[in-house]
Each structure stands twice: as structure tokens, then as C-alpha cells.
């Protein structure tokens with residue numbers, strides 16, 4: 001029997017007024033239905049928005065430390081359910097048990113972090129121009145905010161939007177991606193159990209165009225935080241800003257790692273292998289371009305091919321080196337890019353297909369894939385593949401490598417592997433990306449520092465995470481008091 005879940009609106013678990021549902025299946029075995037969820041309508045969204053608007057004053061007036069206590073309790077409840085949340089995440093999204101466990105822990109830590117931040121919410125006191133006066137700023141909640149999230153980090157991303165939004169006193173309507181809505185459901189369950197007032201956070205599931213669009217267009221929404229593809233994010237940003245709603249969209253990437261001759265090439269290959277093939281290449285920060293100095297190019301290609309071929313592929317619950325794609329659509333898209341790269345003249349060094357064997361039949365598996373002889377104008381070097389496909393691009397020197405790294409519409413994360421301090425410094429200063437790393441993979445983020453992209457990776461309005469997460473979800477009021 002498939003477990004059927006509902007929306008969470010005004011503190012109640014309720015079905016969609018449509019009575020329609022959709023199924024979530026296991027990417028490792030598409031015959032297995034994981035769960036069933038409401039195909040919500042515009043009317044359901046409006047009910048959720050109305051509940052959030054009605055709840056906002058009370059939640060916003062709740063003292064920060066009291067809001068923080070609820071977030072902390074929610075974090076503790078999630079920690080107690082870590083194993084269950086990890087398995088749920090693996091079964092709906094496909095990533096490995098280790099990757100999923102790390103992601104659930106991230107969500108727990110985010111709740112703890114913003115629980116503490118609730119105490120610090122305040123402003124600054126400045127010197128007024130005159131005696132018997134006061135001049136200071138205070139932070140106020142934006143109001144009611146909409147959160148739209150993707151499937152690839154189905155618990156961490158909802159958590160890194162929900163926690164700062166609630167910490168700052170906003171009420172929330174969350175719409176998670178339909179491929180993996182259970183992880184977000186668990187977050188709402190723990191918030192409910194922790195004592196969040198009815199209506200302060202609401203969850204509505206369903207198709208992006210049917211329920212995402214009215215959320216973006218709603219005049220009752222004071223802020224919209226979106227993470228997903230650049231194509232959808234751009235449309236969402238336009239729709240939301242029509243009535244001057246504050247918008248933040250974090251979107252796609254085409255992230256480079258530059259490898260210079262001073263690098264230890266084995267180590268570079270290990271770092272890039274994790275960046276490119278971890279989470280089956282389905283991270284916005286995944287390494288999709290290795291830009292390698294010609295002096296070490298052949299050595300690097302050999303090392304990265306060996307690293308790719310050493311990865312075991314299998315069901316995420318067995319905790320292999322790499323799990324399946326999330327869906328048939330994502331698998332087909334990756335295989336299409338393999339054909340495109342081959343037809344453009346890139347050399348397929350390893351992978352490029354579905355792994356052979358009966359055990360792979362029911363799942364959306366693909367091999368870790370490496371292309372060499374890639375030039376930066378090929379589609380494989382310019383478009384987000386969102387699969388475990390690495391394009392290895394030669395560079396004649398540091399300047400050529402840096403130019404190649406920057407020749408992209410995206411600008412999310414970038415790294416360099418070098419022992420040369422001047423190269424490291426120039427890279428950090430001249431790379432056009434929101435995250436710059438030295439001797440590290442492009443993936444992996446700390447939760448207490450800002451995260452966001454340059455260029456088409458972001459609306460470049462506000463950053464997420466750390467203090468920046470609270471900046472987006474608050475308005476600054478400047479107070480002049482004359483006694």
C-alpha cells in the first residue's frame with residue numbers, strides 16, 4: 001500500500017481540493033512507488049497564503065528567543081529522526097546513503113544555527129545629529145514569503161530557506177519539487193511537533209507551472225526565494241518583481257576547476273572526481289569543466305579516467321560510490337549531452353552510457369563520464385548537463401585557463417588546484433563566481449557564510465545562508481527619536 005500524504009495548511013494536514021495526486025518513485029527502482037502527494041491547485045495555494053498572512057503578526061511579534069526555541073526543538077526532533085529522513089531522501093532522490101546522511105545533518109545544523117541567530121536579530125545604534133535624540137536601525141520581518149525549491153538537495157535547501165525565514169518572524173508557504181517532496185514534508189512535521197503556531201509555515205505540493213506561478217504572481221507575498229534552473233528562475237523573478245516583491249533566485253552553474261602544473265595530479269583528480277561525480281553530478285556547484293594546463297593534461301586525463309572507473313554505481317541505500325539519476329528525464333538529458341559532445345568532436349574517454357547488468361535495469365543509472373579534447377565553445381562546455389559528465393579542456397597558461405574559466409554565462413562556484421600563491425591570489429580576485437576555492441572541490445559549502453552566484457547563476461539580489469540569509473528575510477527600519 002502506497003502511503004498518501006497531504007498538504008500542510010494552517011496547522012492541519014489536508015488534501016488538495018482537486019482530489020488529484022501524483023506518485024513519487026524510487027530512482028534506483030522505478031517500479032517502487034515511494035509515496036503519493038496532492039496535485040494542488042491555485043485555490044490550495046491561495047488557502048495556504050491566506051493562512052500564512054493571518055498567522056504572520058503573531059509569529060512576527062513572538063520574541064526572537066522564543067522563536068529560536070521552536071527552531072531548536074525542530075532541529076532536535078529531526079536529529080531523532082535522522083535515520084528515517086536519510087532513508088526517505090535516498091528513496092525519493094537517489095543519492096547515496098552517505099550523501100543523504102550528510103545532507104540531513106546539514107538541515108539539522110541549519111535549524112540549530114538559526115535558532116541561535118534569533119537572539120542576535122537587531123540593528124545598529126548611531127550617533128544622532130543633536131542632543132536629546134536617538135538614531136538607530138531595527139530589523140523587521142518582510143511579512144509572508146514564498147519558498148520554491150528544487151529536488152537535488154530536497155532537505156537542505158528547504159531548510160536553508162525555512163529556518164532564516166522563520167527565525168526572522170516571517171510566515172511561509174513552501175512549494176518543494178515534485179520529484180522529492182517527502183524531505184520537505186518531514187521538516188514541516190518536526191516544526192509542527194515543535195510547536196510552531198498554526199499557519200506560520202505551510203506546505204503545498206504540485207506542479208511548478210500550476211502552483212509555482214500563482215505563488216510568484218501573488219500580491220499577498222512579500223518575498224520570494226527560489227532555487228532551481230536559470231530558465232525557470234528567470235521567469236519566476238520577472239513574475240514576482242512585477243509588483244515589486246523582493247526576489248532572490250539561485251540557479252544553475254557550469255563550474256570550472258583549473259589544474260596548474262604545480263598541482264599534485266593524483267590529488268587534483270581525486271578532488272575533481274568528488275566534485276564531478278558526487279551526487280551523480282546533480283549539484284548546482286558540481287565540477288563540470290576541468291581546465292588543465294597542457295603540461296599536465298595527459299597525466300590528468302589518465303588520473304581522472306582511473307578515478308571515474310574506480311567508482312561503484314548502485315542503489316543509494318547500498319551506499320555505493322555513485323547513485324542513479326533522480327528521474328528518467330534527467331538520465332535521458334545526460335545521455336543526449338553525451339551524443340552532442342561526441343558529435344561536436346570531443347573524445348569520450350570513459351563512461352557515456354548506462355552501466356551493463358540486470359541490477360541496473362529498473363533504475364536511472366549512468367556511468368561516470370569523462371570527455372577530453374573539449375573546447376570551451378562546445379555545448380558540453382557551456383550548458384549545464386546536471387549529470388556525472390566532466391569536460392576536460394586544455395589551457396596553454398594561467399591566463400588562458402582563467403579566461404576559459406570565465407567564458408561562461410554562469411558564475412556559481414570555481415576552484416583552482418595549484419601550489420603557486422600568485423596564481424591562487426589572481427584566481428580568487430579575477431574569477432567571476434560567487435564562490436572561489438583554492439585546492440578544493442567546487443562542491444561543498446559551509447552553512448554560516450553567504451552562498452550565491454554571479455552572472456546567470458543568480459538574480460544577484462541577496463545571498464543565502466549565514467547572516468545573508470537573514471538579510472533577505474528582513475526589512476531595515478531607520479528610527480529617529482527626538483525627546
Ligand code: NAD
Nearest residue numbers: 149150151176177208209212213228229232250251252284
Ligand atoms: P527547476 O527550475 O525545474 O524547478 C525548481 C522548482 O521550481 C521546482 O519546485 C519546480 O516545481 C518549480 N517550478 C517549475 N516551473 C515553475 C514555474 N513556472 N513557476 C514557479 N515554479 C516553478 O529545477 P530542478 O530541476 O528542480 O533543479 C535543478 C536546477 O536547480 C539546476 O539548474 C541546478 O543548478 C539548480 N540548483 C541551483 C542551486 C543554487 O543554489 N544555485 C542549488 C540547487 C539546484
